[in-house]
Amino acid sequence: MAKPLEARCDHCKQNRPLFLYEPDHNCHLLPVACRWCDRDKQPLLCTRCWDTEKQLEDRTPASLEEQSIGSFLTAVMTRSTQHDEQCATDQATCDGIAKATEESAS
Numbered sequence: 001m002a003k004p005l006e007a008r009c010d011h012c013k014q015n016r017p018l019f020l021y022e023p024d025h026n027c028h029l030l031p032v033a034c035r036w037c038d039r040d041k042q043p044l045l046c047t048r049c050w051d052t053e054k055q056l057e058d059r060t061p062a063s064l065e066e067q068s069i070g071s072f073l074t075a076v077m078t079r080s081t082q083h084d085e086q087c088a089t090d091q092a093t094c095d096g097i098a099k100a101t102e103e104s105a106s
């Protein structure tokens with residue numbers, strides 16, 4: 001493994017081995033302003049600052065608009081799953097009728 005670059009941390013300004021911070025929540029449902037995704041350049045952070053940044057990212061909830069879009073999408077998806085189940089039931093009924101018709105015809 002390559003030795004991490006030792007330089008000044010973008011957060012604590014100490015000379016430490018640095019790691020590039022990469023946010024992992026870049027899957028916004030809306031084009032919202034996001035302090036992690038909107039950065040031109042991700043910071044180089046020492047392990048301590050990296051962890052702090054990560055925890056901050058994990059704790060930051062989605063914006064209200066995103067939350068409402070998210071619950072809307074969940075509702076739509078739940079509904080379409082139920083619809084699929086209904087179709088499967090109908091199909092089974094149809095198959096049953098077709099089979100019964102076939103049997104009575106022969």
Ligand SMILES: [Zn+2]
Pocket residue numbers: 009010011012013014016045046047048049050
């Ligand atoms: Zn630091």
Ligand SMILES: [Zn+2]
Pocket residue numbers: 023025026027028034035036037038
């Ligand atoms: Zn983001």
